Amino acid sequence: MTTATTTSTPPTRFYAPTNPDCPETREAARMRREEFAFWEKHLPEPSLDIDLVLRRLQAITGKDLTEINNYISALYRLRELPKLAALQAKYFLLDFNRLIGIDKALDRLGVAPQFLYDQVDQALIDYLTPRRANQHLPTRANIVRRVREIITALDDTIAMRKGHKKRRFRSDSEFISLEVEEETRAIIDQQVREMAKELGVPLADAAVALLTGAVKPTAHVILHTYRATDVEFAPTFIEGYGTTLENLTPTVVRDESQVEESCSYKTPDVMAKFIEGRDGTCRFPGCKRPAHKCQKDHCVDFSDGGPTHPSNLFSFCQHHHNMKTDGRFYYIPHPETGDLVFLFEDGTWEITEPSGPLSPKQKHWVQSVSQNIQARRRSSRAEAQALKIELDGQIVEIYEAPQPDPDEPAPF
Ligand SMILES: [Zn+2]
Incomplete structure (x- = not known):
């Protein structure tokens, strides 16, 4: 008797919405693909009378005009991001909610040269590449935050414009x-x-x-910030605000090596700030609650010998902390990456990555921002040198520009 065996190997890295073993994800993917195909098919040519096109699409779909405009604008945006468009055409990973989020966040670039879009395109592809099996797909809020970080790093003037919003x-x-x-x-x-x-x-x-003036405001409000001190041009992450390229002068500086196991149940402040800096948000899949507004959960209960240490403490909002306490899910942390594998009551599972400034993904991002800024400075220096040659017919090398080492891990 012979046995037939199949040789195809299942993918080891994928987002939960493209899980090859789950029939429901295939149904959901079909839904996204069909919605995408519908809008692609009816995407108006720029030369058409847009008001008439919108009226017709409104009559067909029953959606309101703002929504239809958002769909059209998001599809036109994809034409400026060819790599993301190719990824989308292959997996239909992103729903319109996320595509519209990307489009709106990129509006801040204004009319930008294509090379800027190319850099955004590549950074988005890097960000959206899964690293684990059944990984939670970044939420719209995560993706939008990342796009803002990318364009802030690419264009300093955007960071400045951001601060001049009308109150x-x-x-x-x-x-x-x-x-x-x-x-x-x-x-x-x-x-x-x-x-x-x-x-x-x-x-x-x-x-x-x-x-109402019943109390006096606290004289000094503490804002916690995170910055890689040994990466040149590293961006600063301000808790509850986001990234900035501005050079802030902190009053107190703490090193992450200061975090040591505590013998009390309560998480010490410095440790809490480290955990929040690693987690970014509540760790439950898809939850957007910022980590600094979350509670710290002992993965293994303190009473069962679970230590008060970042390796055993994770951020959960009140609601998801209650779910864990009620035993509606369990999670297992990866000791080095801080990834969490969630096991739910219904037998399904999913992985979430930490997304704060101290997480591994963010460390690579810091490195690439720094390289980007260095590359930009080198290119403006090269332009200045070319001009000098033109003017004087010679050049004197003043200093050796440092070369970034792409293989070097981000030193935190
Ligand atoms: Zn939550």
Whole structure:
């Protein structure tokens, strides 16, 4: 008797929505592919009367005009990102929600030369390459944050424009809202949080107390920042704000080697900041809650001998922490990468990567930003030299420009 064997090997790295063993993911992929194909087919030529096209698409799909505009704009954007477009054509990995997020984030570039789009394209491909089996696909918020980081690193003027957003205060029958630049928002947010802690009241009550003048604001609000000190031109990550290329001068500097196991149940502050810097957000798949607003979960309970140490502590928002406490999922950490394998009640599983500034992926990113800035400075230096040759017919080498070593790991 002979036995037939198949020789095809299953992929070892893929995102959960392209899991080859799951029939439901194939159905969902078909749905994304068909939606994509529909809009590609009806994508209007730029020469057509756009108002008439929009009216017709509105009648066919029942979607509102803003939504239709977003779909069209996202598809046109893909034409500027050929590698991402090729990836999309192969797997239909990204839904329109994510594609629209990418498009809108790239609006900040304005009308940019194609080489800038090429760099964004490559950086996005690197970011969207899975590293594990059944890995959680980055959320729209994760992807948008990454696009912002990429374009900030490519174009310093964008970082500057970002800080000059017009402030707006609105008060209507139900809400009071305040629109300010992101850095100010991070400071106000921190002020309200610290006051709530000090008074032992909810955040809303602390905000009211501050704004009505019932209490005096804390004189110094602490903003936590992360920066690779031994990488030249390394960007700074500000908790609750994002990345900046500005050179901030911190009042207190802590090294990650200062993190040592604690014998108490409570996570010490320095350790908490390290864990938040590694995790970025709540570690549950798809949750966007920033890590600094999360609780720290002992993976192995403290009472069962689980240490108070980053290798056993992970950020979870209140809701997902409750789910874990109720035994609705378990997770197993990878000791070096900080990846978490989640096992759910229904027998399914998924992997999430940490996404904070201290995570391995972010370290590579820091290295590439630094290389990018160095490359840009070298090219402007080469241009200046070419001009000098033109003017004087000779050149004097003043210093040797340092060459980046692409194989060197990011030193943190
Ligand atoms: Zn969560």
